[in-house]
Amino acid sequence: MEERKRSDERKISKAVIRRLPRYYRFLSELYERETERISSKELSRLMGLTASQIRQDLNNFGEFGLQGYGYNVAYLKDEIGKVLGINKVHRMILIGAGNLGQAIVKYGGFTNKGFIFTAVFDYNPNRTGEIFGSHPIRHLDTLAQYLEENPVDVVVLTVPKRAVADIVKIASRRRNIGIWNFASMDIKPEPGMTVENVHLSDSLMRLSYNLKTDREMQRD
């Protein structure tokens, strides 16, 4: 049974996975506003999805809605949190003590989901020991040793492209590690490595495309 459930979970489409954090976000806001329950119709209006889309998405993970009652907000939020794996603490280290790194380390929205920074690294020896968002900066040369001695779930990369390959090589010695990559290149995961590449430029280009087509529509 356990086996079957797991391999079922893996078949969930990427599109559903992409939407899941958005469900979690909207449910968290409802929860903060002390909303106890919500119908799939209301939730669909709020999120700009169809009610049947929502039912279909959520049915991938279990039976959450009750006919005539709708969804219990707190329960659904927690269940989606479990599916996303954010019901446990993730220990993160930051590599690259620049502006983007600072914005990420200081942002409270990650901490309150259990993503906790435990160390910060930078290649520049002049910055070793400098306090960076409550962490003393460690030199990148000590990364391999740190990874051997400390539990780390996620490595956050806010370094230039050219620095990526060496760091990935070091991180790959550890199994079950996640890389949250902000360097402007796709990292291909090594065995035992899970990668999420963030490309802010891609998002800006999509905005540019939509702006262009919206303008064309208004001229029609």
Place this chain on the structure above:
Amino acid sequence: MEERKRSDERKISKAVIRRLPRYYRFLSELYERETERISSKELSRLMGLTASQIRQDLNNFGEFGLQGYGYNVAYLKDEIGKVLGINKVHRMILIGAGNLGQAIVKYGGFTNKGFIFTAVFDYNPNRTGEIFGSHPIRHLDTLAQYLEENPVDVVVLTVPKRAVADIVKIASRRRNIGIWNFASMDIKPEPGMTVENVHLSDSLMRLSYNLKTDREMQRD
């Protein structure tokens, strides 16, 4: 004909639009490495897509490949750039002079695609006049007047959630404006407004999900 082409363009699926910037990124890298042409097979290996997926995606916008030759890198890059609308200059203003704002204003990867910052705003009067990535910070109270007097294509929002509604209201007086939103809430576009919401938390939650399922697979 022109009419038909335009309405055809609008039917292109969101999934294709989501992939387009990635094509542009890979082609730009090939171009920088002075690669003249590439087969759909090579491109598919590089990008981790099937060759037929690539042909299908690109056929939405025209005939780019030649049998037995493949794609001309410079030409395809420029054509995708045109589809994305990044063949012209976009004037951007930043609102919210914090760490994330600084990372964005200073990042060269936007400028070289024609996304140019022309002004920076912040609500804190003590910071007015301070130089922020080569721009003197203006007070948020002067935003409405600035938008009346200057051409602006994109407003980049790196402000807390609570500041968003007022800014959107001011920006909505201007037609054909894009909002690149980093505040942790979805902005619903007003008429004449194009919005791209960036949610870094969503990306981190996807990483958490994939890390969890990868770990389960390794235990099997």
